[in-house]
Structures are given as structure tokens and as C-alpha cells.
Amino acid sequence: MSQSSLPRLGFIGAGRLARCLALGFSRAGYAVTAVASRTQASARQLASQIDRCAAYDDPQEVVNAADIVFLTVPDDSIGTTANTLRFDCAVTPGSGPRALVHCSGASPVELLAPARTQGASIGGFHPLYLFSGDRADIERIRGCSVTLEADGALKEALTALVIALGCHPLSIPAGGRMLYHGAAHYAASFALCSLAECVALWRTLGFAEDEALRALLPMLAGTIETARDKGLSGALAGPVSRGDTGVVRKQLELFEGLGGDHAALYGLLSRRAVELARRRAKPPAAIEAIAEVVEESLERSVNHVPAGTSVK
Numbered sequence: 001m002s003q004s005s006l007p008r009l010g011f012i013g014a015g016r017l018a019r020c021l022a023l024g025f026s027r028a029g030y031a032v033t034a035v036a037s038r039t040q041a042s043a044r045q046l047a048s049q050i051d052r053c054a055a056y057d058d059p060q061e062v063v064n065a066a067d068i069v070f071l072t073v074p075d076d077s078i079g080t081t082a083n084t085l086r087f088d089c090a091v092t093p094g095s096g097p098r099a100l101v102h103c104s105g106a107s108p109v110e111l112l113a114p115a116r117t118q119g120a121s122i123g124g125f126h127p128l129y130l131f132s133g134d135r136a137d138i139e140r141i142r143g144c145s146v147t148l149e150a151d152g153a154l155k156e157a158l159t160a161l162v163i164a165l166g167c168h169p170l171s172i173p174a175g176g177r178m179l180y181h182g183a184a185h186y187a188a189s190f191a192l193c194s195l196a197e198c199v200a201l202w203r204t205l206g207f208a209e210d211e212a213l214r215a216l217l218p219m220l221a222g223t224i225e226t227a228r229d230k231g232l233s234g235a236l237a238g239p240v241s242r243g244d245t246g247v248v249r250k251q252l253e254l255f256e257g258l259g260g261d262h263a264a265l266y267g268l269l270s271r272r273a274v275e276l277a278r279r280r281a282k283p284p285a286a287i288e289a290i291a292e293v294v295e296e297s298l299e300r301s302v303n304h305v306p307a308g309t310s311v312k
């Protein structure tokens with residue numbers, strides 16, 4: 001498809017996500033015509049990397065120069081920024097729908113309603129990806145999913161943009177956004193929190209964070225590959241999956257002895273491990289004994305979880 005038949009794209013907010021999407025869309029043949037941000041320097045930096053893209057101080061200029069405007073500011077600024085934009089003024093006609101889109105997984109698309117009352121389409125474009133802000137994101141995002149919320153011509157245009165990035169379009173039922181986004185943390189930031197717990201515990205053995213991560217990250221990468229091949233229940237390893245009741249009991253007692261919330265966290269995740277092990281065609285013979293040990297420990301730990309951890 002020629003560039004002139006594709007919608008022109010603009011970005012308000014030149015942060016981690018915008019840097020990847022703007023460069024990715026441009027590489028895929030879309031005209032990214034305009035960028036604005038809170039600071040001039042961010043907008044200029046991003047625009048300078050894209051052919052025939054202008055940096056503006058006033059976000060309204062982005063609306064005037066693009067067909068689909070991505071509002072890529074922090075979630076708390078989406079509503080206030082959307083309120084300041086005018087879509088009912090005369091602009092040079094381009095291809096595709098006039099639209100305002102945000103990229104948040106948690107915020108409702110309704111925050112963009114002021115644009116809709118002025119005749120623009122509104123939508124959500126949420127990549128299930130943790131952006132680093134580096135150029136490497138443009139390649140790494142391939143194969144990820146992007147959750148869309150839009151109708152009609154905008155849905156078609158956004159679907160084409162997802163495919164142009166090498167990603168998969170995903171839809172969620174209306175009203176499911178908050179649960180969808182909250183739950184997705186387990187595959188991104190909360191996976192980091194699990195690693196941070198291990199790093200904190202290993203620090204008591206004398207390991208620095210970089211040493212610990214050198215050992216842990218390949219194991220995590222292998223776990224992800226095994227889950228891809230065998231599914232979650234099939235990939236489960238460790239004492240719960242083997243039915244090693246004695247090891248589970250001793251580790252729970254050890255973490256209870258450390259104080260803080262270590263045993264509560266370990267116990268709750270062990271409870272999930274028990275559920276995964278039960279889903280196997282042949283669960284370990286000792287799984288019910290392990291479930292009992294885990295629940296007894298949770299009884300002692302979860303009801304008395306102090307704020308914060310004991311190991312820093």
C-alpha cells in the first residue's frame with residue numbers, strides 16, 4: 001500500500017512507548033508526521049529520528065497534522081490533555097479516520113470522549129509489552145499482542161497498525177479492562193517482583209544483584225520456553241511438582257523464621273503451584289499432604305503479615 005493511502009500518524013507524549021511505536025510505524029511505511037511532548041527536547045529527539053516528522057510545542061498542532069493521534073502521556077494526564085484538543089477545526093484532509101487513541105491498559109477509552117463529541121473516533125491500543133525506551137524495543141515487540149478497543153474504520157486501521165508492527169491484535173469484552181490490565185502485571189512487573197524477592201533472599205548469602213541475575217535470568221528464560229512447549233501445568237518444576245512434602249515444609253518454616261512477609265508470599269505462590277500440579281493428568285501422590293502443609297503455614301503467616309519485608 002502506498003504511504004499516501006495510509007493514515008498519517010501523530011504522537012502527543014514522546015516517552016518509552018511512543019519512541020517504539022513511532023519508529024516502528026515509520027519503518028513499516030506509515031507517515032509519522034508530528035510529535036509534541038511536555039518538553040521540547042523529548043519531542044525534537046523523537047521527531048529527528050523520523051523522516052519528515054515535525055516536533056511541535058503545542059499538542060494541537062499534532063491534531064492538525066495527523067489522521068490518527070496517539071495520546072501517549074502518563075495515564076493521569078490522558079483525560080486532561082484530551083480535554084484541551086480540538087478536532088472540530090478545519091484540517092488538511094488525509095487518509096483514514098480522524099481519531100484520538102490512548103495506549104493505556106487500565107484507563108477507560110471514555111477519557112477521550114471530548115474528541116468523540118467533536119466528530120473524531122476514539123480508541124484504545126494497548127501493547128502487552130514492557131517498554132524499555134531503547135531502540136531494541138522495535139524488534140523485541142514483534143510477536144507480542146496489542147489489545148484494541150475501537151469500532152468500524154478505526155478498528156480496521158488499528159488492526160493494520162498492529163500487524164505492521166509484527167504483533168497480534170487482541171480484543172477484550174467491554175468492562176473487562178481493569179481486570180485484564182491488573183492480571184497482566186503477573187507476566188511483567190510482578191515477574192520482576194518475584195525475581196526481586198529471590199535477589200533479596202540471596203543477598204543474605206552474599207550474592208550481589210548482578211551475580212544473582214546472571215544466575216536467575218537464564219533459568220527464567222528456560223522456564224518461559226518450557227511453558228511455551230508444555231503449558232503451565234506441564235512446565236511446573238520444584239518440590240510441589242515432585243511431591244517433596246518435606247522440602248516444602250522446611251522451606252515454609254525457614255521463611256516463617258525470617259519474619260516479614262516472606263512466608264506469606266512463598267505460601268500464596270505455593271498454593272498456586274499446588275493448583276497447577278493438581279491439573280496434571282497424573283498429579284504427585286503427595287499433593288494433598290503438600291496442600292495441607294501450605295495451608296497450615298498460610299494460616300500462621302498470612303493473618304499476621306506485617307508491612308514490608310524483613311530482608312532488604
Ligand SMILES: NC(=O)c1ccc[n+]([C@@H]2O[C@H](COP(=O)([O-])OP(=O)(O)OC[C@H]3O[C@@H](n4cnc5c(N)ncnc54)[C@H](OP(=O)(O)O)[C@@H]3O)[C@@H](O)[C@H]2O)c1
Nearest residue numbers: 013014015016017037038039042072073077103104130131
Ligand atoms: N511503558 C510501558 O511499558 C507501557 C506499556 C503499555 C502501555 N503503556 C502506556 O503508554 C502510555 C505512556 O507510557 P510511557 O511508559 O511511555 O510513559 P513515559 O515513558 O513516562 O512517557 C510519557 C511521555 O509523556 C510526556 N508527557 C507527560 N505529561 C505530558 C503532558 N501533559 N502533555 C504532553 N506530554 C506529556 C512526557 O514528557 P517529557 O519527556 O517531554 O517530559 C513523556 O515523554 C501510558 O498510558 C501507559 O499506561 C506503557
